[in-house]
Amino acid sequence: xxxxxxxxxxxVSNDGFEFKVQRSSAILSGAIKRMxxxxxxxxxxxxxxxxFENLNGVVLEKVCEYFYYNEKHKDAKDVPDMEIPPELCxxxxxxxxxxxx
Amino acid sequence: xxNRNRNLNRIRGPHSALTDFxxxxxxxxxxxxxxxxxxxxxxQQREEQERIANGETATVKEEDEEMVEAExxxxxxxxxxxxxxxxxxxxxxxxxxxxxxxxxxxAKIKKSKEFAKRKxxxxxxxxxxxxDDYNDEDDDFLAREMYKxxxxxxxxxxxxxxxxxxxxxxxxxxxxxxxxxLCTPCGKNITKDDKSAKKPQKKPAGRKRRKLESDKxxxxxxxxxxxxxxxxxxxxxxxxxxxxxxxxxxxxxLERLSEIFTKKRVMNSQTLPLFLRPDLDAVIIHDAAYLETxxxxxxxxxxxxxENIVLKNACQFKDENISYIVEKANNLKHLKLYAxxxxxEEGWIQLIKSRGAQLESLKLQWLxxxxxxxxxxxxxxxxxxxxxxxxxxxxxxxxxxxNALAEMCQLEHLSLQATADISSPCxxxxxxxxxxxxxxxxxxxxxxxxxxxxxxxxxxxxxxxKLRFTNNDNCTDAAYATxxxxxxxxxxxxxxxxxxxxxxxxxxxGPADAVGLADKGLKALxxxxxxxxxxxxxxxxxHISKNAxxxxxxxxxxYPELREVNLSFMQNVDQLAIVGIFKSSPALxxxxxxxxxxxxxxxxxxxxVLIGIPRAxxxxxxxxxxxxxxxNALGAMVQAAA
Numbered sequence: 001x002x003x004x005x006x007x008x009x010x011x012v013s014n015d016g017f018e019f020k021v022q023r024s025s026a027i028l029s030g031a032i033k034r035m036x037x038x039x040x041x042x043x044x045x046x047x048x049x050x051x052f053e054n055l056n057g058v059v060l061e062k063v064c065e066y067f068y069y070n071e072k073h074k075d076a077k078d079v080p081d082m083e084i085p086p087e088l089c090x091x092x093x094x095x096x097x098x099x100x101x
Numbered sequence: 102x103x104n105r106n107r108n109l110n111r112i113r114g115p116h117s118a119l120t121d122f123x124x125x126x127x128x129x130x131x132x133x134x135x136x137x138x139x140x141x142x143x144x145q146q147r148e149e150q151e152r153i154a155n156g157e158t159a160t161v162k163e164e165d166e167e168m169v170e171a172e173x174x175x176x177x178x179x180x181x182x183x184x185x186x187x188x189x190x191x192x193x194x195x196x197x198x199x200x201x202x203x204x205x206x207x208a209k210i211k212k213s214k215e216f217a218k219r220k221x222x223x224x225x226x227x228x229x230x231x232x233d234d235y236n237d238e239d240d241d242f243l244a245r246e247m248y249k250x251x252x253x254x255x256x257x258x259x260x261x262x263x264x265x266x267x268x269x270x271x272x273x274x275x276x277x278x279x280x281x282x283l284c285t286p287c288g289k290n291i292t293k294d295d296k297s298a299k300k301p302q303k304k305p306a307g308r309k310r311r312k313l314e315s316d317k318x319x320x321x322x323x324x325x326x327x328x329x330x331x332x333x334x335x336x337x338x339x340x341x342x343x344x345x346x347x348x349x350x351x352x353x354x355l356e357r358l359s360e361i362f363t364k365k366r367v368m369n370s371q372t373l374p375l376f377l378r379p380d381l382d383a384v385i386i387h388d389a390a391y392l393e394t395x396x397x398x399x400x401x402x403x404x405x406x407x408e409n410i411v412l413k414n415a416c417q418f419k420d421e422n423i424s425y426i427v428e429k430a431n432n433l434k435h436l437k438l439y440a441x442x443x444x445x446e447e448g449w450i451q452l453i454k455s456r457g458a459q460l461e462s463l464k465l466q467w468l469x470x471x472x473x474x475x476x477x478x479x480x481x482x483x484x485x486x487x488x489x490x491x492x493x494x495x496x497x498x499x500x501x502x503x504n505a506l507a508e509m510c511q512l513e514h515l516s517l518q519a520t521a522d523i524s525s526p527c528x529x530x531x532x533x534x535x536x537x538x539x540x541x542x543x544x545x546x547x548x549x550x551x552x553x554x555x556x557x558x559x560x561x562x563x564x565x566x567k568l569r570f571t572n573n574d575n576c577t578d579a580a581y582a583t584x585x586x587x588x589x590x591x592x593x594x595x596x597x598x599x600x601x602x603x604x605x606x607x608x609x610x611g612p613a614d615a616v617g618l619a620d621k622g623l624k625a626l627x628x629x630x631x632x633x634x635x636x637x638x639x640x641x642x643x644h645i646s647k648n649a650x651x652x653x654x655x656x657x658x659x660y661p662e663l664r665e666v667n668l669s670f671m672q673n674v675d676q677l678a679i680v681g682i683f684k685s686s687p688a689l690x691x692x693x694x695x696x697x698x699x700x701x702x703x704x705x706x707x708x709x710v711l712i713g714i715p716r717a718x719x720x721x722x723x724x725x726x727x728x729x730x731x732x733n734a735l736g737a738m739v740q741a742a743a
Binding site: 086 | 325326327328329330332333334335336337339340343344347348349350351354
């Protein structure tokens with residue numbers, strides 16, 4: 001695996017939405033980090049593309065938003081909470097548990 | 102004010118009943134009359150002004166006409182006069198139903214001199230841009246704006262802009278969307294809408310900061326953003342009343358949710374069903390105070406295979422719930438029940454007889470009279486598979502119960518908090534009997550225990566990982582040192598010796614041979630367990646000297662696993678000791694030091710939370726900043742001291 005890691009990776013929802021996010025932000029999620037780790041030899045690591053059959057576009061979008069929110073406030077104190085629409089929070093909670101973020 | 106003074110000074114004659122009533126209700130007939138007159142005057146003045154304005158327009162037009170037909174002066178004059186008279190008549194009519202005839206009024210305004218003036222000014226202002234577009238529409242707009250300004254004065258009557266009802270205008274009357282005034286009910290509705298639109302208001306900074314401090318003391322995210330799970334869980338709790346079900350959330354997430362529901366005090370009969378799912382095997386409720394007897398029944402009805410029950414503050418847990426457990430909960434293995442004081446002695450015995458054999462852990466706390474020595478005796482007979490046992494603050498347990506526990510050699514974890522006086526020989530007997538198998542031994546408030554108890558621990562226990570021995574003023578430092586010297590037990594992970602010290606108000610420094618964990622004891626403890634120790638609580642061990650602390654935490658000796666240290670209320674802790682702990686414990690996360698008044702100006706390295714050191718006007722906890730390494734922190738402190 002001599003190919004250098006790409007700066008961006010693609011996350012795909014089960015309804016076909018694709019989100020291109022920075023690798024450095026996306027690997028905040030333990031699950032995604034392991035998927036994309038070349039040492040583990042998953043298809044995802046070769047294609048730089050993670051397809052989530054259990055997440056829809058709305059949820060995955062919010063997850064991506066959280067990646068960047070986290071990246072932005074990484075070392076800050078007194079971080080304001082991210083806005084989460086109430087109707088989404090249960091699904092998002094499941095996703096967060098699954099992705100380990 | 103002046104009105105009242107005037108009334109007070111006046112000599113008053115006989116009053117009618119009506120006058121008295123009005124006076125009693127703070128209504129002044131004089132004021133009402135004055136107001137009425139004032140309104141009348143204002144209305145008249147306005148009409149006058151309008152009339153003058155219209156009259157002048159008429160004269161302007163007249164002049165124009167004069168230019169054209171100069172010869173017919175007399176006829177013209179008489180005709181304009183007639184026209185003016187006619188106009189005056191229509192004006193009066195318009196004034197009568199002015200509000201209803203907005204169009205007319207606007208047309209009138211368009212003709213007025215004031216309007217012409219404004220129009221000219223506007224044209225001037227627009228000169229820079231293309232002013233050719235200035236057309237009827239703009240005219241209309243300007244006129245309408247002027248019309249709007251002619252609002253009813255307070256005290257006058259007006260028609261509500263929304264509901265068209267007639268109402269009295271007050272200084273508090275609201276302005277409607279089109280600029281007219283609104284009656285009180287409509288005004289209220291409008292403000293309500295406004296408020297809901299502005300809802301996401303920012304909380305005051307003070308409260309936010311307080312919340313943050315609270316979170317830190319709770320050990321939640323000390324720095325950086327919260328995890329997405331945490332954010333979601335908090336959101337779920339705020340909307341707990343709109344939830345129908347939580348879906349297939351995994352058990353750990355449910356437990357976390359339950360904790361936060363409890364913390365926010367929304368765990369009640371309505372929200373409990375959210376946490377009950379037939380495929381679960383645990384129900385964990387850390388504060389069940391709002392739950393009723395029926396709710397407990399529901400738990401066992403919905404989850405027949407329940408293995409693990411945690412119900413704290415289960416005040417309404419009764420004998421009927423016990424019978425339900427006996428009847429239904431065939432798989433029950435772990436039971437934690439706090440403050441269940443409506444269960445009778447027979448209830449406990451029934452539970453232990455039927456379910457005792459399958460129980461693996463039993464934790465009971467805050468129990469009263471019914472939970473007696475007899476119950477514990479039954480427990481020692483029937484619960485043959487019990488490995489984890491905790492009795493805290495069960496106030497009717499005596500030495501009889503302790504002797505019964507000595508029969509339970511299968512126990513691996515034992516936690517006891519005494520309420521009665523338990524003698525040393527009784528405890529020694531217990532430790533001698535079950536000590537060899539124990540991994541956890543927690544003895545709180547056994548104030549009669551003496552050096553022999555510690556010696557017995559040294560002799561009997563060889564498998565301990567966690568040792569707690571607190572609130573005792575009998576055992577000497579020498580005994581603690583002996584306990585940890587050449588002890589075949591592997592290094593401990595958790596040590597809590599808080600409040601082991603001499604209590605004598607007349608001699609605050611204690612006797613010459615220290616009582617409680619002091620210098621020798623601490624050195625022996627760290628020499629024995631330092632390699633694996635993760636948590637150490639030395640709160641109120643006030644005979645530990647400065648030198649011993651400096652010696653143990655000298656920055657050279659390393660305690661690689663040490664994560665949490667509590668040094669609260671130790672008078673001899675100073676800055677050097679704190680720094681020594683920072684240097685000696687690379688894994689340190691949390692250092693608690695309430696009431697250590699010799700410590701000041703500590704710079705906290707990254708990743709560590711220091712709680713309790715007061716810095717004037719500043720936060721009670723100090724969180725290490727990202728850039729501060731241990732070395733940097735020390736450098737900064739040296740600089741500050743110089």
